[in-house]
Amino acid sequence: IATELQALDRICGELLDFYRERGCRVVVLSEYGIAQVHGVVHPNRLLREAGFLAVRNELGREYLDPWRSRAFAVADHQIAHVYVRHAADCEAVRTLFTQTPGVEQVLDRDGKRAVGLDHNRAGELVLLAKPDQWFSYYYWLHDERAPDYARLVDIHRKPGYDPAELFVDDQICFPKARIAAFLLKRRLGLRALLELTPLQASCVKGSHGRPNDLPAEGPLLMTSEPKLLNAASLASTDVCATLLNHLVVD
Numbered sequence: 001i002a003t004e005l006q007a008l009d010r011i012c013g014e015l016l017d018f019y020r021e022r023g024c025r026v027v028v029l030s031e032y033g034i035a036q037v038h039g040v041v042h043p044n045r046l047l048r049e050a051g052f053l054a055v056r057n058e059l060g061r062e063y064l065d066p067w068r069s070r071a072f073a074v075a076d077h078q079i080a081h082v083y084v085r086h087a088a089d090c091e092a093v094r095t096l097f098t099q100t101p102g103v104e105q106v107l108d109r110d111g112k113r114a115v116g117l118d119h120n121r122a123g124e125l126v127l128l129a130k131p132d133q134w135f136s137y138y139y140w141l142h143d144e145r146a147p148d149y150a151r152l153v154d155i156h157r158k159p160g161y162d163p164a165e166l167f168v169d170d171q172i173c174f175p176k177a178r179i180a181a182f183l184l185k186r187r188l189g190l191r192a193l194l195e196l197t198p199l200q201a202s203c204v205k206g207s208h209g210r211p212n213d214l215p216a217e218g219p220l221l222m223t224s225e226p227k228l229l230n231a232a233s234l235a236s237t238d239v240c241a242t243l244l245n246h247l248v249v250d
Contacts, residue, residue: 016224020224025223025225025228026223027221027222027223027224028220028221028223029219029220029222029239029243030219030220030221031219032209032218033208033217033218033219034208034217035131035132035206035207035208035212035213035214035217036132036205036206037078037132037134037205037206037207038132038133038205039132039133039134040133040134040135040201040202040204041100041101041102041103041127041129041133041134041136042135042136042139042201043073043075043080043097043127043135044072044073044136044137044138044139044159045139045140046097046100047069047073047082047093047096050092052069052072052084052089053069053071053072053139054068054069054070055139055140056068060144060145061145061146061147061148062139062140062145062146062147064139064159066159069085070085071085072159073123073135073137074123074137074160075135075136075159075160076160076161077134077135077163077207077208077209078129078133078135078209079126079128079129079135079209080127080135080160081125081126082097082124082127083123084123084124084125090108090124090125093124093125094106094125097125097127102129102130102133103127103128103129104128104210105128106127106128107125107126107127108124108125128210129207129209129210131210131213133207134204134207134209135160136201137158137160137161137162138150138199138201139159143199146199148193150197150199151169151195151197151198151199152196152197153165153194153196162197163204164197164198164200164201164203165197167197167198167204168196168197168198169197169199169200170198171198175196178194178195179196182194215233219236221239225246229242230242
């Protein structure tokens with residue numbers, strides 16, 4: 001790891017030198033910080049077990065059916081939007097997640113308004129994970145019934161972000177051979193699926209989305225022009241104006 005960091009540091013140094021030699025002001029900005037997590041909550045599985053979420057079966061696989069579901073969740077790291085079809089079900093769904101270990105807050109209409117999430121596309125409820133937890137999109141109860149996209153990098157069909165796509169399933173004995181076979185089939189014009197994504201959510205050890213409890217785990221902005229910063233810390237809504245201040249106008 002030390003060698004890889006040294007190589008990355010060298011490349012970043014060359015990039016910085018390239019732009020600074022040309023009179024550019026350089027800003028390094030991270031979108032978010034990653035916090036360590038030790039557990040995962042599966043909102044859709046809880047909704048299914050409680051009778052709110054419906055699935056349809058296709059060739060032995062289960063697919064989320066939002067049109068028949070009374071409630072389902074769209075998960076994004078440590079935030080999850082829960083869409084509830086009938087207002088009469090909101091209290092029961094809120095109680096379900098209020099009693100779920102790993103869930104820190106369940107925001108209803110007033111709670112969403114208080115934190116600026118009262119958008120018309122937001123879920124009827126918004127879940128906030130505890131600092132060491134994150135939310136998966138999983139809704140199947142048995143892995144053999146998982147949909148075909150579960151083992152793929154397929155962000156547009158999954159009802160939520162899947163950080164497990166960053167990993168290769170360690171239960172695959174020869175992953176490189178599987179990748180080679182996939183590429184060969186594609187070269188021959190055959191259809192093939194590159195099924196490498198694990199279904200073990202425990203492989204994810206870092207997440208983000210909730211407000212950072214420790215400043216060191218939050219997003220970072222570095223600049224070659226510190227005099228253009230108005231404060232030692234910035235709110236996310238101040239980043240745009242800060243970047244505009246760095247524009248070099250001839």
